[in-house]
Structure formats: structure tokens, C-alpha cells
Amino acid sequence: MEKLNQFVKFEPILKEKIWGGEKLVKLLEKKSTKTNIGESWEISDVEGDTSVVVNGELKGKNLKELIASFEGDLVGEKVYKEFGDKFPLLIKFIDAKEALSIQLHPHDDLAKERHNSFGKTEMWYVMQADEKANLIVGFQKDSNQEEYVQHLENTSLLDILNVDEVAKGDVYFIPTGRIHAIGAGVLLAEIQQTSDITYRIYDWNRQDSEGNFRELHTELALDAIDYQAQEQYTTSYTKSNNAASTIVSCPYFTTNVLPIDSSITVNHANKDSFVIYMCVSGAVTFKKEEETVTLHMGETVLVPAKLKEFVITPAVASELLEVYIA
Known part of the structure; x- marks a missing residue:
């Protein structure tokens, strides 16, 4: 049996999308000759895309084989007890050359009942945005099913939805039920529950290369939408150099x-979980004894729950996202 004494990197699973572009290849150096790569699935346990x-x-x-072999040593005892052989998160980089469909995701109970799946709570971290690029997130003010359907039928949804121009470093938390869409010109990191259930409600009347419209999920979405508005949709946060801030x-x-500009020792003895690092700028090296791995911008590593202490050294001033289950 193999030993679990290493940082784990995975082969990115690249997804062609009707709205995809070239930033994943040109900026994040993913290997593809295609010009419409919309998503790089960095860590996935979605059926058919492991x-x-x-x-x-x-x-x-x-x-799947790693979890079966190492169980709690890989994912954490508490995580393994709750999720078993299913890895609970899906980690992506997304490049929207054109706007994605306006969509939402069902909550856990609805997803379980209808699709035998987890729901899909997610978050976005904007890595790069073209001038005036935007995201659609939530309603401008409280709405209801009747008003929503009226605007949907009149193709005037944007009159009641919230649209934010975005810049590098902006963060958005997208709970289930919240309408959202990534706008053209945005490159971001996405962390989400392991689920590929999406209710697409409007797709800009877009047709594929064969003249087909993509499927919409109008009826399924009606009782899955959260019609309440928020005062603001951006997530406010502060950060400190060489320290992890939530x-x-x-x-x-x-x-x-x-954010990291000098070597730091990281200790996760207080966590009963795997820890994922996504490099969103710069380049860093992880080291534990003789074990090392380097991450460049757009790369991801899984640190097994068993590996509690290690050193991270930046090649240049860099920034990481650190993800785990509390």
C-alpha cells in the first residue's frame, strides 16, 4: 500500500464552453489547442470527471482511489465520517469570454429529492477582469415569483437583477437559490460543493454552432429561487501579509x-480536514522534509489531512486561497 506523505497535484480537466475563451491557456498556461476553454476543473469527484x-x-x-485507500488520513476523520468516499468540494478556474447563462442552483434537500445530488453553494474570487466586466448576482430589491415570471417572459430580467462591475480581488458568496451569472471578461476561481446541478433560466437567446438553443429549466427554477434582495452582494474582507485571513x-x-512575500511555516494541527491551496497570483513552493511541490498562478494542490505542518516559500510576492472544511 502506498504511503500518504506527499502534496497532491491533479491533472486539470478542461471544459470547452460556448462562452469560453483563451485566458485559461494564455494566462494560466493550461495545455490545450482549443480557443473556447471555459473551465478548468482542478479537483473533481463529479461522476465521469474524477x-x-x-x-x-x-x-x-x-x-476516488485515494479516498478509498486513505480515508480520514486524506480528507480528515470528520469529513470522511460525513461524506464517505465522496469528495465534498469541486474546485475550478473559470474564464468567461462571453457572459454565462443567468442561472441558480437548488439547495441540498431539493437537489437530493430531484437529482440525488448535493446542492451547490459556491463562491467566486475574481483573479482578473477586463474594463467594465461585471457579474450578475441577486435581485436589486425583494421580488416574487409573479414579478420574476413577468420579466422572464418579457426578456427584461436585467431590469430587476443586480449587476456589479468587478475588479481583481472581489469576492462573491453564492448560496443556493441566488440568481447569478459571470459576465464577459471575467477570470475567477470558484469553490463549490460537489455538484453539477444548474438551473439555467436565461441564455441571451444564444445558439450553438448547429443553431440549437441550450436547455432552460424555467419550471424547475421557480420554487428554487431566493427572491429576497441583499444590501450588498460583495463579500467584505481584510488581509494581512503572510497570514491567512478568512x-x-x-x-x-x-x-x-x-498573501505571501516571505517563507512561512503553516500548521494545521487544529483542523480535521484536507486543505486545498489555489495559487491566484505569483508562484510558491510547498516543502515538508524532502517532499516539495511548486504552484504557479492557476495551479492547485491538495494537502492531505495527515500533513499538518509544512513551509511555503514564494518565488515572488504571491497570493493563495486556502480552502478546507471546518
């Missing part, structure tokens, strides 16, 4: 931001 290890003694093993904390995941 991540495969690309480094160390575990190279060639997939995520930006999102929810029952499904905690995400910290870690």
Missing part, C-alpha cells in the same frame, strides 16, 4: 486568503 494525480508516488491514481466561512467550506 481527478487523476500527476505527481509523486501516487501518480496515476484518481481521487473571506468566506459556511457549513460547506471555509476559504482564507493568504
Whole structure:
């Protein structure tokens, strides 16, 4: 049996999308000859899209095999007890050359009842945004099903939805039920529950190369939408150099931001969870004894729950997202 003594990197699973662009290849150096790569699934346990290890003694093993072999040593005893052989998070980078469909995700109970799936609570961290690029998140003011349907039928949804121009470093938390869409020109990191259930409610009357419209989920969405508005949709946070600061904390995941410009020793003895690091700028090296792994912007590593202490050294001033289950 292999030993679990390494940082784990996975082969990105690249997804062509009708709205995808070239930033994942040109800025994040993902390997593809396609010009419409919309998503890079960095760590996935979605059926049919299971991540495969690309480094160390575990190279060639997939995520399901790792969990089956190492259980709580990999994901944490508490996490394993709750989720068993299912990895609970899906980690992505997303490039929207064109706007994504306006959509939402059902909550856990609805997703379980209708699709035998988890719900899909998620968050976004904007890595780069073109001038005037925006995100659609939530309603401008409290709405209701009747008003929503009227605007949907009149193709005037944007009259009642909230649209924010965004910049690098902006964070958005997207609970289930909240209408949202990534606008054209946005590159972001996404952390979410393991689920691929999306209710698409408007797709800009867009047709694919064969003239087909994508499926809409109008009826399914009606009782899944949260019609309440929020005062603001951006997540406010502060950060400190060479220290992890929490930006999102929810029952499904905690995400910290870690700006780093000198070597630091990280200790996760107080956590009973795997820890994922996404490099959102710069480049860093992780080291534990003789074990090392380097992350460049747009790369991701899974630190097994068993590995509690290690050193992170930046090549240049860098920034990481640190993700785990509390």
C-alpha cells in the first residue's frame, strides 16, 4: 500500500464552453489547442470527471482511489465520517469570454429529492477582469415569483437583477437559490460543493454552432429561487501579509486568503480536514522534509489531512486561497 506523505497535484480537466475563451491557456498556461476553454476543473469527484494525480508516488491514481485507500488520513476523520468516499468540494478556474447563462442552483434537500445530488453553494474570487466586466448576482430589491415570471417572459430580467462591475480581488458568496451569472471578461476561481446541478433560466437567446438553443429549466427554477434582495452582494474582507485571513466561512467550506512575500511555516494541527491551496497570483513552493511541490498562478494542490505542518516559500510576492472544511 502506498504511503500518504506527499502534496497532491491533479491533472486539470478542461471544459470547452460556448462562452469560453483563451485566458485559461494564455494566462494560466493550461495545455490545450482549443480557443473556447471555459473551465478548468482542478479537483473533481463529479461522476465521469474524477481527478487523476500527476505527481509523486501516487501518480496515476484518481481521487476516488485515494479516498478509498486513505480515508480520514486524506480528507480528515470528520469529513470522511460525513461524506464517505465522496469528495465534498469541486474546485475550478473559470474564464468567461462571453457572459454565462443567468442561472441558480437548488439547495441540498431539493437537489437530493430531484437529482440525488448535493446542492451547490459556491463562491467566486475574481483573479482578473477586463474594463467594465461585471457579474450578475441577486435581485436589486425583494421580488416574487409573479414579478420574476413577468420579466422572464418579457426578456427584461436585467431590469430587476443586480449587476456589479468587478475588479481583481472581489469576492462573491453564492448560496443556493441566488440568481447569478459571470459576465464577459471575467477570470475567477470558484469553490463549490460537489455538484453539477444548474438551473439555467436565461441564455441571451444564444445558439450553438448547429443553431440549437441550450436547455432552460424555467419550471424547475421557480420554487428554487431566493427572491429576497441583499444590501450588498460583495463579500467584505481584510488581509494581512503572510497570514491567512478568512473571506468566506459556511457549513460547506471555509476559504482564507493568504498573501505571501516571505517563507512561512503553516500548521494545521487544529483542523480535521484536507486543505486545498489555489495559487491566484505569483508562484510558491510547498516543502515538508524532502517532499516539495511548486504552484504557479492557476495551479492547485491538495494537502492531505495527515500533513499538518509544512513551509511555503514564494518565488515572488504571491497570493493563495486556502480552502478546507471546518
